[in-house]
Amino acid sequence: xxxxxxxxxxxxxxxxxxxxxxxxxxxxxxxxxxxxxxxxxxxxxxxxxxxxxxxxxxxxxxxxxxxxxxxxxxxxxxxxxxxxxxxxxxxxxxxxx
Numbered sequence: 001x002x003x004x005x006x007x008x009x010x011x012x013x014x015x016x017x018x019x020x021x022x023x024x025x026x027x028x029x030x031x032x033x034x035x036x037x038x039x040x041x042x043x044x045x046x047x048x049x050x051x052x053x054x055x056x057x058x059x060x061x062x063x064x065x066x067x068x069x070x071x072x073x074x075x076x077x078x079x080x081x082x083x084x085x086x087x088x089x090x091x092x093x094x095x096x097x
Contacts, residue, residue: 015062019087023058026085030078038075045073 015023031039046060049070061078064070065088071079082088 015058020058022085022087023061023082026081026087027057027061027078030081034075034077038077041073041075042078048073 034042042057042060045064046055046057049055049060049063061074061082064074065082
């Protein structure tokens with residue numbers, strides 16, 4: 001049985017436009033390189049976090065990064081690319097680790 005998990009962390013801060021743009025650039029890059037099984041993993045995470053509802057990839061990934069217990073739901077190659085491209089600040093990376 002899949003349990004619905006909270007999608008947003010308490011009082012999330014707004015992302016700067018540059019961070020939003022960088023996220024979408026990284027996601028596009030990842031989608032062109034990721035094997036189908038990892039894309040499926042991302043879709044399963046999306047459905048787990050927002051069953052039957054609209055959910056932006058940005059909201060999903062932010063939720064998983066701000067709640068370390070949920071980070072394992074994301075494909076590791078996507079997490080690696082986001083960290084490598086420094087999508088999160090070092091302080092955000094430490095909180096998400």
